[in-house]
Amino acid sequence: MDTAAGVLASRPPQVTGTKAVRVEIKGRVQGVGFRDWTMENAQELGLCGWVRNRRNGSVEALFSGDSASVEEIVEKRCRIGPPAAAVTAVASFPSDEDPGQGFECRFTL
Template identity: 60%
Template sequence: MFPSTSATAPRVLLPVATAAASRRAMAAAAASSANPPPPQQPAPKAVRVVVKGRVQGVFFRDWTVETARALGLSGWVRNRRDGTVEALLSGDPARVDEMLSRRLPVGPPAAAVTAVLPSPADPLDPSEGFQRKPTA
């Protein structure tokens, strides 16, 4: 048989005040992990974009309004007299990047985009929404 370890091992007893303080600390830690601070919103990003190709007369502006609103962006879109489409996109940086890199280069089915030329812009108030402007 093996000798009993309880007889040879020293026993450690915590004072009552220390045990209570330990329980309070554990409860506080559990409460803080249950209610984490709200996530920080990234600073809004805005870009002015000129889209070249066959982009007029193919539902491009209406498609841009629908797509931008679906992504929660604010801004505007309009035709330009030189045959391009111009847009201002403002909002969450990941969603602006999504519009720039994945949506605008493809456009609606009848479009044939040859270039998307972005430049920095000042962010808009999200309450402005996304609109279609007259030709400039």
């Protein structure tokens, strides 16, 4: 705001920047196509990273890319998942891990 003139100065739109988060998804998320569904959604949103099953029954993923797209997959899409899934919890943590190029499915850990 230009206070001297009492006029609002127009601001350019803010760029959202990039973001990387590691996510753990719990519930009925294995054996329901969650990893393939995650890969399709991440690719649709232009994200890099990976997804894998965990031996504890959860699914873990690393999402990296445009902040708005990362928020979309974590806060909206992963909380619902594919039709056969029943998500009970989604926890996300900031990450500085290198996501690599593209999005891949990794072996169970």
